[in-house]
Amino acid sequence: MKVVEAVEVAEHPMESILRMDRIPHIWCPTCGIGTTVTSFADALERTEIPLEKICVVSGIGCTGRVAGYVKLDSFHSTHGRAIPFATGLKLANPELKVVVFSGDGDIAGIGGNHLIHAARRNMDMVVICVNNFIYAMTGGQVAATTPLTANTSTSPYGNFEQPFNLPHLAASCGAVYVARWTALHVRRLAKSISEALNKKGFSFIEIICPCSTIYARRNRLGDGLSLMQFYHDNSVIKHGANTEELDIEFQKRIIVGKFVDRERPTFLDAHNAWLKQRLKDKFVPYGGAHAD
Amino acid sequence: MKADPKGVLTGEHYLDGDHACAEGAIAAGCRFLAGYPITPSTEMAERISERFPEVGGIFIQMEDELGSMAAVVGAAWGGAKSMTVTSGPGFSLMMENIGLAAMMETPCVIVNVQRGGPSTGLPTLPGQADMMQARWGSHGDYEIIALSPNSPQECFEVVIEAANLSEKYRVPVLVMTDECVGHMTEKVVIPNADEIEIYPRRYTKLSPSEYLPFKSEEDLVPEMVKAGDGYKIHITGLTHDEKGYPVMSWETQEKLVRRLVEKIRLHADEIVHIQEIDLEDAEVVVLSYGISSRVAIPAIQKARKEGIKVGQLRLIIVWPFPEKKIRELAKKVKAFVVPEINYGQIVLEVERCAAGKAKAILVPHGGGWVHDPEDIYRAIKEAVK
Amino acid sequence: MSPGSDGKFWRKPLDYDKLEIPHGEIHIIKERCKGCGFCVEYCPKDVLELSGEFNTKGYHPPYVVKENACVHCGLCEMICPEFAIFVTEKPKEEVKKVES
Numbered sequence: 001m002k003v004v005e006a007v008e009v010a011e012h013p014m015e016s017i018l019r020m021d022r023i024p025h026i027w028c029p030t031c032g033i034g035t036t037v038t039s040f041a042d043a044l045e046r047t048e049i050p051l052e053k054i055c056v057v058s059g060i061g062c063t064g065r066v067a068g069y070v071k072l073d074s075f076h077s078t079h080g081r082a083i084p085f086a087t088g089l090k091l092a093n094p095e096l097k098v099v100v101f102s103g104d105g106d107i108a109g110i111g112g113n114h115l116i117h118a119a120r121r122n123m124d125m126v127v128i129c130v131n132n133f134i135y136a137m138t139g140g141q142v143a144a145t146t147p148l149t150a151n152t153s154t155s156p157y158g159n160f161e162q163p164f165n166l167p168h169l170a171a172s173c174g175a176v177y178v179a180r181w182t183a184l185h186v187r188r189l190a191k192s193i194s195e196a197l198n199k200k201g202f203s204f205i206e207i208i209c210p211c212s213t214i215y216a217r218r219n220r221l222g223d224g225l226s227l228m229q230f231y232h233d234n235s236v237i238k239h240g241a242n243t244e245e246l247d248i249e250f251q252k253r254i255i256v257g258k259f260v261d262r263e264r265p266t267f268l269d270a271h272n273a274w275l276k277q278r279l280k281d282k283f284v285p286y287g288g289a290h291a292d
Numbered sequence: 293m294k295a296d297p298k299g300v301l302t303g304e305h306y307l308d309g310d311h312a313c314a315e316g317a318i319a320a321g322c323r324f325l326a327g328y329p330i331t332p333s334t335e336m337a338e339r340i341s342e343r344f345p346e347v348g349g350i351f352i353q354m355e356d357e358l359g360s361m362a363a364v365v366g367a368a369w370g371g372a373k374s375m376t377v378t379s380g381p382g383f384s385l386m387m388e389n390i391g392l393a394a395m396m397e398t399p400c401v402i403v404n405v406q407r408g409g410p411s412t413g414l415p416t417l418p419g420q421a422d423m424m425q426a427r428w429g430s431h432g433d434y435e436i437i438a439l440s441p442n443s444p445q446e447c448f449e450v451v452i453e454a455a456n457l458s459e460k461y462r463v464p465v466l467v468m469t470d471e472c473v474g475h476m477t478e479k480v481v482i483p484n485a486d487e488i489e490i491y492p493r494r495y496t497k498l499s500p501s502e503y504l505p506f507k508s509e510e511d512l513v514p515e516m517v518k519a520g521d522g523y524k525i526h527i528t529g530l531t532h533d534e535k536g537y538p539v540m541s542w543e544t545q546e547k548l549v550r551r552l553v554e555k556i557r558l559h560a561d562e563i564v565h566i567q568e569i570d571l572e573d574a575e576v577v578v579l580s581y582g583i584s585s586r587v588a589i590p591a592i593q594k595a596r597k598e599g600i601k602v603g604q605l606r607l608i609i610v611w612p613f614p615e616k617k618i619r620e621l622a623k624k625v626k627a628f629v630v631p632e633i634n635y636g637q638i639v640l641e642v643e644r645c646a647a648g649k650a651k652a653i654l655v656p657h658g659g660g661w662v663h664d665p666e667d668i669y670r671a672i673k674e675a676v677k
Numbered sequence: 678m679s680p681g682s683d684g685k686f687w688r689k690p691l692d693y694d695k696l697e698i699p700h701g702e703i704h705i706i707k708e709r710c711k712g713c714g715f716c717v718e719y720c721p722k723d724v725l726e727l728s729g730e731f732n733t734k735g736y737h738p739p740y741v742v743k744e745n746a747c748v749h750c751g752l753c754e755m756i757c758p759e760f761a762i763f764v765t766e767k768p769k770e771e772v773k774k775v776e777s
Contacts, residue, residue, distance in 0.1 A: 012706060012760045019526070022537060023760065029711035029736065034758025042755060052522040057366070068526055068538060073519040075369065076528035076538070078392050081362035084326075084354060088363030089519060091350050092324055092370025096520050114362075117355040184719075186755040225714045267352075275345045284298075284348035289371025289518055290323050291399075291459075291493045 017041045017051075019071050026065060030224025032183030032209035033063055036130055037070070039186050040101070043193035044072075054097045054197075057086040059106035061137045062211075063130040066101045080110030083118045086125050093289040094268055097126075097197060104131040104145040104206075108164050112144070119173035119202045121267040126196040126203045129166060132211035140214030147250035151218045166206045168243035171260045176201035178260035180246065182208040182231040185256060192258060201266050208235075208254055221251070293492050295319050295452075297485035299347045304481050309474040310335035310377075312444040313403050313467065314343065315482060316451030317375050321490055322401070323349035324372035326363035328356055328382060331415040332471040333405035336377040357382040361389035361402070368398045369527065371518035373455060373493075377403040379471075380413060380422055383429070390464055391430030392529050394552065397506070397514060399458040399493065401451065403467040405474040406582075408659035418471040419659035420582055421634035426466050427611045433549050435556035437563060438466040438611040440581040444478045450608065456491035457563065461555060462513050468610065470633070472583040472662060500524060506548070507534040512555040556612055565609040566617065570596075574603030575626050576675045579618075579642055581607040583662055584631045591668035602629075602672050610638065618645035627651035627675035631668045633659050651675060701749030701764040703741050709761035712736035716753035716762055722746045725753065 018041070027033050044051065051072060058067035060079035067074035077085040086098045100107070107115055107129045118125070134152050135141040142155040145166065149158045171178045177199050181189040189207060196203035210216060210227035221227060231254065239257040246255050265273065268286075276283045299318040307315065314336045317325065323344070327337040341351045350372075354360040360376050367374040378386060383404045393400055406422050408414025426438040437457050441450040450467055458465040496503050496515035500523045508514040517523045530538035531545045556563065571577065576595075578588050585606045595602045605621070605628075607614065618628075618641075627650050630639040636654045643652040655671045657663050690696070703724065710732060717725045717739050724747045728740040739762070741747070747764065754763040 012704075012763045013754070014760050014763075018760065019537075024709055025759075027758065030713040030715075031758060034760070035715070035756055038755050038757065038760065052524075053520050055519045068528065071524050073524060074526045075366070075519075076526070076530065077362060077365070078388055078529055081358060081389060081392075084359035084362035085366035087352070087354075087359070088324070088326060088366025088368075088372075088374065089370040090366075091352060091363070092367035092372035092374065093518070093520050096370065113355050114359050117359070184756070186752070190755070223713075225718060228715060229718070271350070279345055283345050286323065286350045287348045289520070291321070291368070291371055291373040291518075292495065 014038065014041045017044055017071055019069055022069055025069055027062060028213045030210065030212040031062070032224060032228070033066065033130060035183045035186060036128070036189070036207050036209060037066055039189040040128070040193055042190035043197060046194050047197050049097050049197060053095055054099065055089060056099050056101050057082045057089065058100070059102040059111060061103040061106045061135065062132070063101065063103035064106060064137070080106055081114065082106065083111055083114040083127065087118060087123050090123065090125055091268065094286070095288065100125055100127045102129065103136070104129055104133065104166070105135040105143045108166055108169070109135070109144045116169070116173045119170055119175040119204065122174055122176060122201045122264050124200055124202070124266040124268065126193070126205070128193065128205050128207065130207045130209045131166065132209045132215055134211060134215050136211050136214055140218060147248055149250045153218070163248070165243070165247045167204070167246050167259050170204035171243045174202070174264065175204045175260060176262050176264050177203035178243065179258040180206040180208065180256050182235055182254065182256060183210060184228050184231045184235070201264055293490050295485040295488035295490050296321060300485040300488065301482050302484050304479060306477055307444050307480045308335065308477045309441070309444045309447040309469055310405065311339050312447040312480045313377065313451050313469070314339035315480070316448040317401070318343055318347055318349070319448070319482065319488055320373065320452040320455035322373045322375045322455065323347070324367040324374040325349070325376060326352050326354050326360045326367065326374070327376050328354055328360050328378065330379045330382045332407055332474050333377045333379045333403065335474070336403060357385035358389065361386040361393070364400050365389055365393045365396065365398050368400050369519050371520070375401040375403065377405070379405050379407050380409045380419070381411070383422055383425065387429045391432060391434065393464040394430065394434035394436060395529050396527050397462040397552070398464065399462055399516070400464050401454045401458055401467060402464060403451065403469065406468060406470040414660045416471065417660040418583060418633060418662065420470055420584065420632050421637065421659060423468060423610060423632070423634065423637040426468055434552050436464055436466060436611060437461065437556065437609065438468050439565070439608060440468045440610050441608070442473060442582050442585045442606070444473070444476065445480050446608070447473065448480055448482065452488060452490070453565070456489070459491045459493050460513070461559065462494070462516060463556065468582070470582050504534045505536045506532065508551065512551050512558060560612040561616060563609060563612055564614045564617065566614055567606040567608060569604040571603040571605065571621070573601050575601045576629060576672055577603050577605050577621055577625050578629045578631065578668065578672065579605045579607070579638070580631050581610055581638065584633060587662045587665055588631055588668050591665040591672060594669050595672045600672060600676055607638070613641045613645070615645045618642055619647070622646035622649040625650050627653055629653050629655060629668065629671045629675050631655035631657070631663050631671070633657045633662065699749040700745060700767040700769070701747035702767040703747055703753070703762065703764050705738055705740070706761045707732045707738040708734070709759045710736055710738035711759055712738065713758060715756045715758065719752055719756055721750060721752065722748055
């Protein structure tokens, strides 16, 4: 048994985009959230948007901690309110590109109302929803996305509630870009995030992500690696699939891909165009960040 | 600095309190308002939705008050002067994010047009029963500033004062009006823009490598920054150190929360705005705020006519409570008479500060209307016995 | 490198002689590794295995078992949740050195 002594650490290419003074992060071994952050960092490297203009807003939860690790203007707001916080941030300074990076419980559970309205209004933001099927940070309670029959700490006899089909929800509420990938699909995910960053309007990307310590363990699925192997063998890429067919059943096939990519005026565009038309010369468009 | 003339509706107007609050917001430079309709505050949002497109503001009616307050905090960090307006039930919903604003030290203004409560209560009738909630509404230890106007003219002025205080102390500030003041129409004189003082946001001049979002000098108020300027800040609602990074330890908690609280307490003597009438020879002081202060006037006049030396102390800034003034007065007067449209909220503060040296006599009212001045008069007579 | 050994071609591609197969140098930041095994599992060239040694946290970091087999695809770098592995381009001279 040889113990390796701590040696001088070589510089990982992602270190320029991470808050290295807070690494190592808090996520468990074989948790997939770190991998999603790598895909995000890859997309950030390729984007032409200057990094000072990109903001990350997270809610509360395991994925909510992402805001604390990326070296961008990042905000760790209250549970479920990342999307309205991001709305305020974006409207106050329309030059910003706002990315909401949060979990399924935060975005689709407590934050459900904000999700549907922001999609309806086509607020210009990218919402990355990391779905590990539970409320992981608080110990693995049942969530709005937990598959039927799964065991969680508040559904100890198995979940009997029908979960959300998130891409369908986002698409039917008006999102202009809807995609789903798993944490395993690192390159396709990075490409999706790139596309969403460059797109105007409400983009929603769901990432199916392994939770080893709670979801995998409680359901006797092994660890994060076994879940990744499951994604490998059971995810089917179907671009443009009908979002109604994207339900996820417990340990059954997962359909991934880009499902919606359309154009619609954003809230701000509609606001300005409409009021200009109605008020003509009396309309004064919002001048940007103005508190000084 | 002075107000932007584009937003100031200089002249004489007949406005109700809600409308005057809207004009005050615009004159103060507010160009972002996220709100949700709730009686009796809706008129402020309605006026804003009409006026903002003419002055370059953005109004968004959010899906609920939770989202409204979150958007207000987000907008402030985006560099906007942001405000919202609500009433009792909405105020309760906003509490978590008011706490977030206090923790993130975000300048913003929340107007609460109080109505009969609790719960749905009396949506179209006045109340003053949210005063303690203003101070203690969100969980945890923090301090805010709360103002209470008693006329539409004062609504206009107080919203500007609230915006200035929020910038000066990097704290959410509440404007606690009530349905009576909100819905009464009176003459409001709006001065020229160059007569309106605006406290500018305390943006830092330090470079990104030097700046720390929560480091302050002796005044305990850190300098502000906004997203998009390259400072790469991390702002969290978790207990954090000066860099903004979450640190889970009691030492960090002690340092942070102590500063959040002391930030206001240290300056409490400066943050006093009261109106004193006839206090020099007073035996009894009628301490009131909001609409109750106007209802008290006929009672005070009747008592004065009978030779009772009654003075009036009106609170325009209710929180932080003017403890020093009450402690001083308690040594000289027999009693404080406190009419409020609730079952005893600010009177508790008066009692606490009087510390037994003077009586604190509550004239309560369940809400739904204003006091009968006779009740206040009777209390004054009781006080001098 | 000839077809069939680990290239697994069933016929030799027409431009095989002109192909420049990149080579990568793998850097493992052992102290950050939490032994998840993603890189080991998903390396297309099976270059990595979990080692028997422990880092100070008690995990088994990976190590390179097939020197020179890395083709600089970067999948390990992208799939590692701990930012503990990355790959840089190995200059051709160094590759030749090991082969000879």
